[in-house]
Structure formats: C-alpha cells, structure tokens
Amino acid sequence: MFTGIIEDLGVVTNLKKEQDNLHLTIQSNITSELKIDQSVAHNGICLTVVAVLGDNYTVTAIKETIDKTNIGDLQVGDIVNLERAMKLGDRLDGHIVQGHVDQIGTCERIKEENGSWFFTFSYDQSSGNVTIEKGSATVNGVSLTVVNSEKNKFSVAIIPYTYEHTNFKNLHVGSKINLEFDVLGKYIQKLYEARL
Incomplete structure (x- = not known):
C-alpha cells in the first residue's frame, strides 16, 4: 500500500x-x-x-x-x-494507493494559471473506471484530487511544489501516463454493475 x-x-x-x-x-x-x-x-x-x-x-x-x-x-x-510502501501507524497524507495501475491514459491539455497548472487526462472508459469531482485519482503514482470529471477524462490542479518534485514537469500533450483509480470507487462500480 x-x-x-x-x-x-x-x-x-x-x-x-x-x-x-x-x-x-x-x-x-x-x-x-x-x-x-x-x-x-x-x-x-x-x-x-x-x-x-x-x-x-x-x-x-x-x-x-x-x-x-x-x-x-x-x-x-x-x-x-x-x-x-507506507508504514502502519504513519499519517495517510495522500489516499489509499495500491500500486496496481488500472490503465494507461493520455495527457490532453496543460494550462498554466498564475503559478499552478491544470492537467487534463483522457482514458478509455470501456473498462468501467470512473472519476468524480473532488474524488481521488493517481497519475504516475501521484495522489491527486479530481477538479473536473467528464465521461472519459478528468482534470487535476498541480501546485508548484508537486510540479517541481514529481515528473509532472516533464509531461507534455500526448504523454502516456499510468492511472490508478480510487479503490473504493472501483468496488462501488463493480457492485453497481452486478446489480444491473
């Protein structure tokens, strides 16, 4: 974990x-x-x-x-x-990340806004993965909050510290990225699909 x-x-x-x-x-x-x-x-x-x-x-x-x-x-x-891996007893500063990538996504847009950056990523939704606004998503291992969620894409806001201390500064439009969706959201999605 x-x-x-x-x-x-x-x-x-x-x-x-x-x-x-x-x-x-x-x-x-x-x-x-x-x-x-x-x-x-x-x-x-x-x-x-x-x-x-x-x-x-x-x-x-x-x-x-x-x-x-x-x-x-x-x-x-x-x-x-x-x-x-996290240690038991430590603070959980991000969110629960399994380290099991769900799928590859693509960087669609990068917009700088007065000292922060908005990145938009697309993904193939046929595998059933979803995001929700203010929910969690992991991009290249970075725990992030979704600020805009659409059918097969979502955006995140990156603060200067995260930009400088991760490989976000090396991403460009078209970059392939690893996506891990929120584990609780995945369970809920599976349960929902099973009931249909």
Whole structure:
C-alpha cells in the first residue's frame, strides 16, 4: 500500500530485456535505505527490489505489467516518481494507493494559471473506471484530487511544489501516463454493475 505522496525522483540508468521480463535499474537518493524484496512504486507501479548496488537498485517488470502500463516506454535517462510502501501507524497524507495501475491514459491539455497548472487526462472508459469531482485519482503514482470529471477524462490542479518534485514537469500533450483509480470507487462500480 502507498499514499501517492512522492518521496524522490529516480533516474533510469539501465534497461535489460530478458525473455518477457524487463529489468530496470534506477539511481535514487533513497537507494541506501532499500533492501531486496522491498516494494517501491515507480510512476505508480508497485515493483519489488531484486538487487541493490551503490546508489542504484534493480526491479523487474513482468509481461502483464509491461502490457498494462507505460513502463515499456521508459528509456535510459528518464525520470520516475518513487514512493516506498507506507508504514502502519504513519499519517495517510495522500489516499489509499495500491500500486496496481488500472490503465494507461493520455495527457490532453496543460494550462498554466498564475503559478499552478491544470492537467487534463483522457482514458478509455470501456473498462468501467470512473472519476468524480473532488474524488481521488493517481497519475504516475501521484495522489491527486479530481477538479473536473467528464465521461472519459478528468482534470487535476498541480501546485508548484508537486510540479517541481514529481515528473509532472516533464509531461507534455500526448504523454502516456499510468492511472490508478480510487479503490473504493472501483468496488462501488463493480457492485453497481452486478446489480444491473
């Protein structure tokens, strides 16, 4: 479980394909605190640390993860949002994030407004995912409040701190992003569909 509050930005230093798997090596300021078998969210994707060497660590993504997220698009030098799993007893500053990406979305619009930014994202609604205004959504692992919800798109407002301390500053119109929808909303949607 995660909160969607990004701890650090990592840099992809190596990518190695092995059969259907992808091994990613990440350089990060939190590497010295990591251990093998620990879960870390990378742009919202929960992956297990399999090796630690100096200020680099390695995680492995399987085919299903590659197929359902944007992790296969990463290149050496790309910056990823990082968050370690939350500790029981800590404050839950974001919202409940599982680290299980529901689908890929697309950045449709970026609008700067007097020191903050509004990002609009679209997604394929055929999988049944929904957003509601003032509800929660996770974009590349960042816990956000939805400020505008439409049929297959939603907007979020980004404050300067979040813009500077996440990879939001690297997004552009057309960027593919990882989306995790609110877990409670997903359960309610499934229950609603079952009653119909």
